[in-house]
Amino acid sequence: MENYKELLSPLNTEHFKLKNKVVMAPLTRSRSTAGHIPTDIMIQYYGERAGAGLIITEGTSPSLNGVGYPRIPGIYSREQVKAWTPVATAVHKNGGKIFMQLMHSGRISHPDNMSDDAVVFAPSAIRPEETKMYVDGKGELPIPEPTAMSVEDIEHTIEEYVTAAKNAIEAGFDGVEVHSANGYLLDQFLNTGTNKRDDNYGGSVENRCRFTLEVTQRVVAALGKERVGIRLSPNGAMNDLGPFDSQKETFDYLSAKLEEIAPVYIHLVNHESMGAPGLPADIKKNIRDRFSGLLILSGGYDAAKANQDLIDKKGDLVAFGRNFIANPDLVKRFKENASLNDPNPDTFYTPGKEGYIDYPTLEEQKDNA
Secondary structure: OHHHHHHHOOEEOOOOEEOOOEEEOOOOOOOOOOOOOOOOHHHHHHHHOOOOOEEEOOOEEOOHHHOOOOOOOEOOOHHHHHHHHHHHHHHHHOOOOEEEEEOOOOOOOOHHHOOOOOOOEEOOOOOOOOOEEEEOOOEEEEOOOOEEOOHHHHHHHHHHHHHHHHHHHHOOOOEEEEEEOOOOHHHHHHOOOOOOOOOOOOOOHHHHHHHHHHHHHHHHHHHOHHHEEEEEOOOOOEOOEOOOOOHHHHHHHHHHHHHHHOOOEEEEEOOHHHOOOOOOHHHHHHHHHHOOOEEEEEOOOOHHHHHHHHHOOOOOEEEEOHHHHHOOOHHHHHHHOOOOOOOOHHHOOOOOOOOOOOOOOHHHHHHOO
């Protein structure tokens, strides 16, 4: 533990207490049923990873219209709430905390992954040109042109976020993370490449940030600020989006307004480790300076770099992604300075147990040695 003392030490703030500063990042795993209902193997998957101070679930749709990928879970039906409940219970039983990430995919979707009455929404009717969508039994298909949202659609979607957030708390979760990153719906409104609107939700920095801020404000009002975080990806390149001219001004304004709303954390994504442009230092610094809540760092971290960035006060918590896929006991391995299992990308999104709950723990490896 002495090797990563800062990373493995508890976080104690007035409104947020964690047993360590390790966060399990949200990871799409596509293990739900065709009806977007969590499955029993998800209970074991999340429960085994409760060594993290905080778990953030895979992106979970707040509505029928928010479903993008095949077999991702939702939190908009009674069946989904019931199926998620033992997941939260398993994490709490093992001493962890868990937030549910609310992810509306927006235009990153395909009708064949959605129910018949669902709509592929976006800020503007602009089809992703480079991104395709996998559909079970059909492979990767071109994404169709989305439907531009009306103001009424936007208001209805905000209400869906609030209902989904309440459903997550009912299922036993400690809070929710509003996903406004990685090219999904809220990020599509922030980015000038996908938002060509000329109403109160498009054009100026203030207007493009409005939807994200309204969702966050309403969810905070419903749950309390200590139960709400938000994820952002400035300069990110994902899902047919990339850096844009006014991004510095956009995220400066957004972080200042988030300071007023006061969610418990901002989860900041850096896509550089995936070959995308890095997070500009000035944007990162301005978010850190303008927002007094907790800052979660993420993007290709190992334990040593995470520990050093925490020592240097660059953030308050650090999220780990792929290492948690392959190492259910990742925190124990950090403590013992043990080697890590390598994840298998071929099973990241496949259905079933393989590549999901069959990675060995350190104890299992020792027993089989």
